[in-house]
Amino acid sequence: MFSGTMPDAWIVGTMVAVVGGAIGFFVVLRGAAFAAHAIPSGSFAGAAGATLVGVSTLLGLGLFAVLGAFGIAGLSHRGRRDVGTALALVLLLGLGALFVSLSAEPASSIFALLFGEVLAVGRGELLPTAALTAVCLAALATLWRPLLLASALPEAVVGARAVTLDLAFLLLVALATTMTVPVVGTTLIFSVLVAPAATARSLAGTPGRALSLSVITALAIVWSATALAYLTEWPIGFFVGSLGAAAFLAARLGTSPARAGGSRRGSRSSAAQS
């Protein structure tokens, strides 16, 4: 399974996991799981539109993901943003329905868009994915501190700066979406963009450790899923989805708040009193 087109699948999968795990850290920290779902789902319309007019799927995905990011930022009011996000999602999905019905695309390629097909990832996707990975990681490293502060203590970062950081974050999600959808599909992006970071958050108590653990978890999920998909010839989406959910649930059960919180608290207060 390391021959033929497989090495490309492994390399693309690895890049997707690294970027997804890293950006997922902020998705979970900002409570933006819905936006991280809406952007990829909306970008589905871009992919459908791209096949309709005959340009690269990646281009369509990227364009509509960015559109989705601006839509969510523009339609949301301060504070709660679920209505604005839903609105942006519905607008894009409506377009997607139109594009799909207009194009004579076989159902299998629609299925691939929805649920991913890492094994079919080809040479052509290698370079764009690498470029997107570089851009995402560079942007993340640059914005690390301002974004961490604005996410952890939103009250400390207000006005134009908060709006800019929020838009930057949504655009990062859009970039991550563009490279991730061809691998795991629009519907299962949760497993790369949310599950690893949510798992890591339960286990690691500092930003640096949670970020690292999120990337490691994403790598473990994507690698295992790729191997299992190859061996069983079942869709990768099934494995990515179930492994993501399993990791998250295992971490949740392993660190139920009553147990973890209780013991640490006890040791601290006794130390303070002695």
Place this chain on the structure above:
Amino acid sequence: MSLGGDVGLRVQDVTVELGGRRVLDEVRFELPAGTLTGLIGSNGAGKTTLMRVILGQLSPTRGAVLLPDVAGHRAVGYVPQKFLLDPDMPVRGRDLVALGLDGHRLGFPLPNRERRRRVAEILRAVGAEAVADERVGRLSGGEQQRILIAHALVSRPRLLLLDEPLANLDLRSAREVVDLLARVAREQRVAVLISAHEMNALLPAMDRVIYLADGRAACGTAEEVVRPDVLSRLYGHRVEVIRVGGRVLVIAGDSDDAEPSHPHHHDGAF
């Protein structure tokens, strides 16, 4: 235009109208460096609005705010009235305080001994060292308050604004926080402005008071401002001030007795 070394803040005739209502009405005062000032007023008096104007989050309808200008770091520290720290987020108090130092800077932070030392020093100063390595969202309200004070102080601001910092604290913690802030004001030459709807916790430590009522302000020392004549004029109806055992009670008198043209009005403190 900015301020010289011994003034922490100058508010010049600030008027704010929001939704057709005058929330602040020609408020003017100055905060000397190294002093602690109480911003006292009941709910809706305009305390948070005044702080937002000082922070530049809200532009006044008229008037201006002059701030100290310090090259290289933020000159104003702020602890908001309302904040919500997610209990599950993987961020320690220590991380939040470090972000107070350089959270506005771009780039990934490299390990830095000086940064760590500054953070540890300020955590010790606010008495939050013991809880600094817990997830900050899981700390008690008072512990979070201290972490936020450290977050605001660590960049060595010239002006520190705290919006109702005592609201969630029990009497003893409130006293400790006030003592801490008074010490910070003196030792680090910071002008500290604390809002509260009740002034008694602040009385022992407060150098000056700004009393807000219906958007208007009276400023001076507690002796100058917390008097029946001054407060009656501020409120526009009769107010009684009762001092018992070192505590002050401000009681609205019967409004039928209001006497706007009372001959004994005191003008000094406005």
